[in-house]
Amino acid sequence: MRKSLRVEIQPEGRVVNVLSGASLIEAVGVAGVILDTPCGGAGHCGKCRVQVMKNATEPTQAELDCLGQEEIDEGYRLACQTKVLDDLVVRSPYPARMFQQKILTGGVDREVRLDPNIRKMAVSVAQPSLEDQRSDFDRLVDALDDNVAGVWAELDIVRSLPGALRMGESVVTVALEGREIIGVDPGDTTDCLFGAAFDIGTTTVVGMLLDLTTGHQVAVAARTNPQVAFGDDVISRIQHANDAPDGRRQLQEAIIDCINEIIADLCGQAGISPDCVYEVTFGGNTTMNHLLLGIDPRSLGEMPFVAAIREAVNIKARDLGMNMRPGGNIHGVPNIAGFVGGDTVGMILAAGMLDDDRLLLAIDIGTNGEIVLGSKAGMVSCSTAAGPAFEGARIRFGMRASVGAIDKVVINSDVEVNVLGGVEPRGICGTGLIDAIAELLRCGIIEPTGRLQKADELPADVPDALRERLIEGETGTEFVLAWNGPDGKPIVLTQKDVREAQLGKGAISAGVATLLAELDATVDDLDAVLLAGAFGNFIRRSQAKRIGLLPDIPTEKIRFVGNAAGTGAKMVLAARHCRADTERISRECRYIELANRIDFQAAFAEAMMFPES
């Protein structure tokens, strides 16, 4: 037996217990503190550094390479490299306290008629006698007969039926999925019927527990997707699945372990047993869905990037080793194409596009930007390689929206920034990046081509405070966003950072243009733009329009729809009829491949430019 060790996370003082040998990043994750790991836990980005106050282990080579000797001496370590071998007390480095990254657990929460896939009913089963020698199963079925006809049972239920019917209770409660009996318990347990809906993100996994007798959400919990240990993005995970011995199984086990921990957490919050969880629904991008189900993802990683399966998948909990009622059901929301997955289907469902007369544009911006355009008359979708700029990657001081991130930039006579957590800044997140570029465009410091002007090229009326922020760095002109960065060095926006943002916003807006053309529509025809996902919901709409990331339509037409993928998963959990909707979406939403379209290439080239003010 591995030893259980205590890890205290300072300054909040939150304590978790993990098994000896667990990685520290996993331990703080259990405490709900999600660290930034752009290098995927490889130990070279240094962004997950923490200060170990007690019992620091010997530094690894990666830590020696990445951290200064002084930091090592003060107990700084990389959480991704450190194993928990003793009770630990851990503090975060830059601010005194780490915040959890903002995670969207809520969503649009559209009203649906409660109609879960699993139902329970209490029945009274006749005792056998020499006059009534019907089999246990026949007597159970006959007891149900008034309520439901033609039922059958999975073999595992039959196996233990003689025991279940002889517990001394005349009433038993039967759990039914359609006409299949998936559970038989002594007594009346009809009030114990729960389900969990999961949004399986490449980076973050969010689970929500629903009481399926009321439809109410009773708990929510999140974890970093532990597959980040095998690569930060979908392509590196597909490679791992293809190339590593047993890689596909490793990735599947990692995500299932994570889901199982979240279920345990949810059940702990709600005070129920995992045996009361009868169904799990999940939506993720197509690769996440394949990996969770143990499906060979190779075709997703090579031209022409097709899925193994598009359809919804239903599988017994026991066949996936899920921590819930063994005969319960796992329902995977269907995909649309290799790069438009169940999360997008969930977003379309949650946004109600299937039933809406209006022309809606829905965008989920991440490493890829999934874009859907349409109405109940028809929908088209595409995926653009938006690039990870808005998630902080490939940006010199880029970071996710966690403590220390500049998330807002205002430029008047000088630069004012807002820093998450109210601490000294240590980087810039996606919304801050959009703000910075939008403000620099407004005051002419960035030209519409994206070129960062040099100090001496600026008009005379530019205040000195701004002019002084334009410095020449090793790779060209840089703009100082904050002088008080880490180690007393300034946080800058580089010319290359601007180019990365141009690529990202260009891909999104060219995708939008292509879909509009596909439906013979223009920006003016749009009735609304819906922003979904972790990043989209923190965007400042006017600034996003100014840099050309979003179409130039009245700001009030741009709406935030929260974690729409998670809402979609909750809707299919709460209401069976929503599954028919997701099947229709999966089948009918036409996928537009941008890679071989001349019009997309042209639109992309054009969209690289910033709009003229």
Added chain:
Amino acid sequence: MRKSLRVEIQPEGRVVNVLSGASLIEAVGVAGVILDTPCGGAGHCGKCRVQVMKNATEPTQAELDCLGQEEIDEGYRLACQTKVLDDLVVRSPYPARMFQQKILTGGVDREVRLDPNIRKMAVSVAQPSLEDQRSDFDRLVDALDDNVAGVWAELDIVRSLPGALRMGESVVTVALEGREIIGVDPGDTTDCLFGAAFDIGTTTVVGMLLDLTTGHQVAVAARTNPQVAFGDDVISRIQHANDAPDGRRQLQEAIIDCINEIIADLCGQAGISPDCVYEVTFGGNTTMNHLLLGIDPRSLGEMPFVAAIREAVNIKARDLGMNMRPGGNIHGVPNIAGFVGGDTVGMILAAGMLDDDRLLLAIDIGTNGEIVLGSKAGMVSCSTAAGPAFEGARIRFGMRASVGAIDKVVINSDVEVNVLGGVEPRGICGTGLIDAIAELLRCGIIEPTGRLQKADELPADVPDALRERLIEGETGTEFVLAWNGPDGKPIVLTQKDVREAQLGKGAISAGVATLLAELDATVDDLDAVLLAGAFGNFIRRSQAKRIGLLPDIPTEKIRFVGNAAGTGAKMVLAARHCRADTERISRECRYIELANRIDFQAAFAEAMMFPES
């Protein structure tokens, strides 16, 4: 790894290889030599003795108790007690050679229209491209579309689909169970489609391999049911399942291991891979069916003896760990009641009773006698505790119908016997017992009450040779059937042996009388009597009528239908439509419980008597 050892069975010189530590009885069973184990392998009946010619192990206490020192010195051991720990050469004791017990592998082989549950088709699947980004599964389904609509696949097929479609072959072969894809192989493999049908007896398991493209039987193999190690009859096995820790699993593993060995044997004979076996069907008594499927059998072992399930069961091969195509199907023939199982349903199917206008009586005599009476107008069934007398148990010199058994007795001026294998007699089997009693009744040595007369009570015209055979033993009068028994002692029929036979035949004929009364019929209404199973098929009909085991109808109306249970399993394997028939039989054949019927008790008392000649 356990060592593989060579066991040579003399004198046929058959060689098998088994793992070190296997029991010798198992090893000779693998060679097709099935030994008699009335004590269930407990080591006290001594009937499985063999002579180990080389490398005999130290005798166990059971062997010391059961065998003489001289026998021990000559290498005699009990096969049930001896472990194979070295290469062995083994001979049988009484005759120089052991024969395999007669096992019925054939049957009535009714003609059915070939229509297997699994079918295969070769299709050409489109390659994906930027213009055709349908998922692998969608492209496969569309390729099938001309042949079958609405197909789906189990997840395990989808998991490996990207690999299967990228093996360089444009044609793949799809195996379908209904509309479910259960196999995808590269190339055209439509000619490779096999299934195995099993008759799961309490004592013997018989498997038959069918080529499902032609319907022909291509191999047959049999083994002793290894569950005999846990008890000879169903009740002791139910007790083991209930009482032993993990007992239910042990029993299930034993029978599944046995089936897997038989499948390996069948595939070896046919020169195919077990991966080509797509379906297994089986029928056994209700307890055998429950134990194979891992169903709690407790309700079968206590009043009122009801089954957990009556219906047919279908389950994936991988879920039972069966040695065949993992996605293939296992089909269990349905039961009728706790003591009338799938073997009886198979017999009814094979006998064609469901479609026959004539009034038929079908009997399978074993430890229990299952009796069915009816026509297409309606059927009734019952099970009687026939007692194991006709299987050689509880008879002083009783044995199964293997080498050394007296299987025929004719009495004229003296007694003539036939001995199986043409060797010196060592006991008497069921048919010999019936013969002996019938002949002794005919010449007045046994009275109609069953009393064995003493020598001095016989009429004067009885030949001396017969008179001398009536001797007084420890328990009363005995009749010497053969003077040249084992160890030079005579083989006798005792008064108690006659009483056991009376009990057995009385139960059967009282069961028949009760069923006839239930359908308001008499013996004269019977159009035919069908005898099924291992024992029934070797009965001499006139003798069976003479002792009152079979109704007194013209001998030509009594027919042998072979291993009808096995034939039933083959029929449902070869033809899906037969499964609807077995469901109907299971539902519609009315089970008559004899235990609480006054008329059965009266008929039983009456039937104990032998008919007057």
